Amino acid sequence: MSKYEYDAVVIGGGSAGLTASGIAAGIGAKTALIEANELGGDCTWTGCIPSKALIHIAELAHQTEKAEEYGAKNSEPVNAEKAFEYVRKKRQEVFEDADDPQIFRDMGIDVIYAKASFEDAHTLILKLNETGEEKQITARYIFIATGSHAQSPPIPGLRETPHLNNESLFELTSVPKSLSIIGAGPIGVEMGQALNRLGVYVTIIDAGDRILRHDDLFLTNQLKELLEKEGLTIHLDAKINEVTSDDSGKTISAEIKGETKNIISDEILVAAGRAPNINGLNLEKAGINFSKRGIAVNDSGRTNKKNIYAIGDVAGRYQFTHMAEHMAKVAVSKAMMKIPMKFDESHIVWATYSSPEIAHLGATKSELDDKGITYETYKFPYTKVDRAVADDASEGWIVIYAKKLSGKILGASVLGKNAAELISEYALAMKNGVSLRNIADTIHPYPSYGLGARRGADQWYIKSQSPVLIKALRFIFRYNGPMPDLSDPDRIM
Secondary structure (H helix, E strand, O other), X not given: OXXXXXXXXXXXXXXXXXXXXXXXHXXXXXXXXXXXXXXXXXXXXXXXXXXXHHHHHHHHHHHHHHHHHHOOOOOOOOOHHHHHHHHHHHHHHHHHHHHOHHHHHOOOOEEEEEEEEEEEOOEEEEEEOOOOOEEEEEEEEEEEOOOEEEOOOOOOOOOOOOOEOOOXXXXXXXXXXXXXXXXXXXHHHXXXXXXXXXXXXXXXXXXXXXXXXXXXXXXHHHHHHHHHHHOOEEEOOEEEEEEEEEOOEEEEEXXXXXXXXXXXXXXXXXXOOEEXXXXXXXXXXXXXXXXXXXXXOXXXXXXXXXXXXXXXXXXXXXXXXXXXXXXXXXXXXHHHHOOOOOOOHHHOEEEEOOOOEEEEEEOOHHHHHHOOOOOEEEEEEHHHOHHHXXXXXXXXXXXEEEOOOOOOEEEEEEEEOXXXXXXXXXHHHHXXXXXXXXXXXXXXXXXXXXXXXXXXHHHHHHHHOOHHHHHHHHHHHOOOOOOOOOOXXXXXX
């Protein structure tokens, strides 16, 4: 008999926690899942699901407006309040379908609603939500998956000024006429465009010199232009001095290009950073190393305590739902099955669901340059993706970084409709050693966006052409046509 009550205890019922507890129970481990609020975590309630539901409604509103160009009668504008009702309805549907506690209890998992804190490396104190009573449990392995929360930057007056973040945005029952967003990252860009399409005048403000600083600069510059064309105002290189509020609205005073500007709006949305949920865990009692950035872990998610792992946002590495799930799989496999797995940092993929979408995989151009890695850049425009042209969605590019001779993929970025789907094809290829030549030689249906991924790979063949090779072929086979013009290194076919 084990000296511990549970084989595995998971603290936190978000993406990482649900995955970890499911895997643990699936291998026959006695498992408990501790959650302080509702299962589903940030993704279901305040992140992925509600934001994508709002984007969907905004896209419908945008397409309704565009339909007038083709003779369709424009219907009444989308009711923004009803849009937020739809958002809340959809996240409830996702919860009931995928996150309901009974689903996990049916797996044999003890789902306990409580706040957890460490007593030692194997012991937790639970303060039960229902009764407020304290209960002690022990576990052989403990997985911390408490996630993260929105963090407000230290701007004078911001704390004293009521403002929105991703945790309060989707609870709105009325929509402001104007909104200032602090932060030009994924949340700022996605929500800024969606709310602008629902009739809100949106201004995005960021201290950086670009939007979406982790994405390809060539593509983010194009996306910025498209957003501004839709009506968003974007201020970059902006130093916010102060935030104030009075009867006229909420004012952001900022230095922008050497000039002081006062930006007044009905509401402010802060989309500028997150912090790990570690308060109240009493990590010190278990001797766990941590900092304000999160719990320190190795490449398998293990903390400095061999039986304790931290996964998802709380580890401070990657703030993506898919990476939280990946980290959970690696951590449980390493801890409980002794499979020597590590986080796959070479094939990290992400997407921002703006319109058009922007997605990235693997190494960026700057990372390749910094490491001195030789590579070739292959570009293909959406203007040559026939399905995109037919859908009036020809804005965007496919950009691939690969080895010149072998076509081995090192990284890729896509700006365009269905970019998140196209990047998935490159992710599968890169993970399994499929080269650009292999993709180019694979039949894809026409007309499709997937064909765009193949045509991007076709550029490997195009750039592999050389005058010497063509001259040799003409000589050997006695061809009489003119020599093709290969002088433009960026030619696209």
